[in-house]
Amino acid sequence: MNIFTTHxxxxxxELSPLLQKVHTGHSRMEGCIAVKRGGKLANIICNIFGFPRHNLQTDLAVECDHNAESMVWVRYFDGLKMSSRFISGNNCLVExxxxxxxxxxxxxxxxALEYHFLGTRLFGIPMPAFLCPQIKAREQExxxxxxxxxxxxxxxxxxxLSYGGELSVK
Known part of the structure; x- marks a missing residue:
């Protein structure tokens, strides 16, 4: 059991066998994806938070580690490292x-796996719903x-911002 399977x-x-594999233990994925950014203000926000650059042919490598306390996903967009850690919190996953x-x-x-966004905290402070980003995320085989x-x-x-595509699982 790990944090994801418990959640x-x-x-x-009911997940496809490939998604079950990705969300168990350690896995690595690689491929070429598309990253798109919005207008000028969106670009400033993306730069502040270290999100990947606009590039329709971005090399992406992802290292995933799942254990009982957390799941850690480290993404390398054309060499830019973006790490996130998921923990359990009040019947939801917190990234x-x-x-x-x-x-x-x-x-x-x-x-397929769908992530339904519930809310955001910035520096631990809950953001009002109208200021929260709206996030849509989906994984499938x-x-x-x-x-x-x-x-x-x-x-x-x-x-x-959006990013997505197909990755091979190693």
């Missing part, structure tokens, strides 16, 4: 990414590859 419970067995703590509830839908998409938007700013 998702019996639904874990810690620098000063941000984002709460998600996961759901399995036809073998597609033709033997790990396929995913993450999209972020914000009130008054609109589209901020």
């Amino acid at each position: 998702i419970g019996e639904e874990f067995h 810690k990414l620098g000063p941000l703590s984002m709460r998600f509830k996961t759901r399995v839908n036809e073998g 597609k033709n033997g590859y790990y396929s995913f998409n993450v999209s972020v938007s914000m009130f008054l700013i609109g589209f901020v």
Whole structure:
């Protein structure tokens, strides 16, 4: 058992075998994905938080470690390192990414994994809902590859960032 399997419970067995493998123990994924950024204000936000640059052909390597206390995903976008740590919190997963703590509830839908965004804290302070980023994230197995998409938007700013594509699991 690890934090992810504990959080998702019996639904874990409804995930595709590839997603089960990715969310168990240690795994590595590699491939070429698309990273898109929004306008000028979105670019400033992305730069402040160290998000990857706009590049429709970005090399991505991901190292995933799952244990009973946390899951750690380290992403290398064209060499730029972006690490996040997931912990359990109040019946949800909390992703810690620098000063941000984002709460998600996961759901399995036809073998795919969907992350439903619940809220954000910045430096430990809850952000009002209208200031929180809106995050959509989905993982699925597609033709033997790990396929995913993450999209972020914000009130008054609109589209901020998206990244996604297909990765081979090593």
